[in-house]
Amino acid sequence: MSLKSNLATMAGKSSYWFLHNFMGGGSSLPGKITTKIDPDVLHELGKNYDVIIVSGTNGKTLTTALIVQVLQEKYDKVLTNKTGSNMVQGIVSTFLESSRPTAGKKGIAVLEVDEANVKPIVEQLRPKMFVLTNIFRDQLDRYGEIYTTYQKIIDGIKLAPDALVVANGDEAIFNSKDLPNPQVYYGIKHQAATDDRKAAPNTDGVLCPVCQHIIHFHYITYANLGDYFCPHCGFKRPDLKFSVNEISxxxxxxxxxxxxxxxxxxxxxxxxxxxxxxxxYAVGREVGINPTQIKHAFETNQRIFGRQEEINVAGKEVTIILVKNPVGTNQVIDLLATESEPFSFIGLLNANYADGIDTSWIWDGEFERLPNMNIKQFETGGKRYRDITLRLQVAGVPAEQHRIQPDLEKVVADIPNMPTKKVYILATYTAMMQVRAILTKKGYIKGVKK
Known part of the structure; x- marks a missing residue:
């Protein structure tokens, strides 16, 4: 390690120690300090690790956590950025907080990586595997449309041509470009391939990526995911190495x-x-973990903060769910539709950089379905409370059931007085983090995850 890298690492580790012992945490600041001194420090920090990178629009955090749990069936220690801080500085911080592998041995790291940060990460690390979840419209101010988002990812993948790509085979865009890498696909294959249907007109990626004609599906799981084919050019879903055969x-x-x-x-x-x-599961099988071990890993899975995290607030069963784009929101609305008990709904919208400053995506969310559910009270808040309030009003939420509260401290204070035992909070990233901080301060969340 060079003198510059040593100085940078010492400064980063010192700042990490101070922040986590006296300031209650800090997931990216140590990395910012370290990379300011040595922008290439990640090359040194990660050179003794076999690295798996997880990227895509939705599901990175939970996929990463599940992969870690699966790998722990085989490996004693797996390094990961469990806070979800997935840009360069956050990933540098992840390596800083961990002890280095024993001399002569390699560690293993599973890293959630922001789509736009795949290339700068791979420029310093040489991953053994990439795991791709999906590509949907998300933070148009940062990523642009789905095609530019995917290009950001493959610009990084091509820098590590020997790395295995484990991709969602139900996502057509992942099968649309030739890569030098070995590839395997996973997907859901729980229906007979007999239908011929199209996705809804405002769905992302409705055109065949080869010939630009409208793509067809034998079946759709959600959004633009499913058993796709193009009747014009013959483009179709690739063979799946790993598949869900039944949803029970x-x-x-x-x-x-x-x-x-x-x-x-x-x-x-x-x-x-x-x-x-x-x-x-696909990652586990690729590294030699058997189905019984994977079953054990899934049985011990823990809720990830903000990802259907359940918190008891004065007797209320509060579930916090992160939402950030139309497809993810619609999937959460699908989930709410399976709730058999009456519940209260809180929608919190911020538009900070980490959320995406463009909130127009809420108009593609299927909020019109909410008034037909067994929801006894609605509440909206956050920095962009006017936007989410108007969206629910247009969706048909009755005014007499709808409370407007911009202040998140007061939103949390309202929870014990809501008319139902169950409360679902749908929040963008920074709003979710603020609500968790308030709940922690009030003692509802014990042992803050760092």
């Missing part, structure tokens, strides 16, 4: 399904989370 049950709190003939359950709802589990 879905509730807001768990999902049961079969992968390659083996029964699994995860304690989290939503079809999108079945995809996340399938991706983790």
């Amino acid at each position: 049950a879905k509730t807001p709190t768990n999902s049961r399904f079969m992968i390659d003939g083996h029964a699994y359950q995860i304690e989290i709802g939503g079809t999108y989370n079945i995809y996340n589990a399938l991706a983790a």
Whole structure:
């Protein structure tokens, strides 16, 4: 390690120690300090690790966590950025907080990486594997449309041509470009391939990426994911190496399904989370972990903060769910539709950099479905409370059931007085973090995850 790298690492580790012992944490500042001194420090920090990079629009955090749990069936220690801080500085901080592998041995790291940061990360690390979840419209101010987002990812992948790409085969864009890398695909194959249908007109990626004609589906799992084919040019879903053969049950709190003939359950709802589990299964099988071990890993999975995290607030069962784009929001609305008990709904919208400053995506969310659910009270808040309030008003939410509260401290204070035992909070990233901080300060969340 060079003198510059040593100085940078010492400064970063010192700042990490101070922040986590006296300031309650800090997931990216140590990395910012370190990279300011040595922009290439990640090359030194990560050179003794086999690295798996997880990227895509939705599901990165949970997929990463599930992969870590699966790999822990084989490896004693797996390095990961569990806070979800997934840009260069946050990933540098992840390496700073961990002890280096024993001399002569390699560690293993599973890193959630922001789509726009794949290339700068791969320029310094040489990953063994990439895991791709999906590509949807998200933060148009940062990424642009889905094609530019995917290009940002493959610009990084091509720098590591020997790395295995484990991609969602139900996402047509992942099968649209030639890569030098070896590739395997996972997907959901739980229906007969007999239908011929099209996705809804405002769905992302409705055109064939080869010939630009409208793409067709034998079946759709959600959005533009499914068994796709183009009747014009013959483009179609690739062969799946790993597949969900059956979805047995879905509730807001768990999902049961079969992968390659083996029964699994995860304690989290939503079809999108079945995809996340399938991706983790695929990684496990690729590194030699058997189905029984993967089942054990799934049985011990823990809720990730803000990802269907359940918190008891003065007797109320509060579930916090991150939302950030139309597809993810619609999947969460699908999940709410499976709730058998009456509940209250809180929608919190911020537009900071980490959320994406363009909030127009809320108009593509299917909020019109909410008034037909068994929701007894609605509340909206956050910095852009006017936008989310108007969206629910246009969706038909009755004014007498709708409370408007911009202040998140007061939103949390309102929860004990809501008319239902169950409360669902749908929040953008920074709003979710603010609500968690308030709940922690009030003692509702114990042992803050760092």
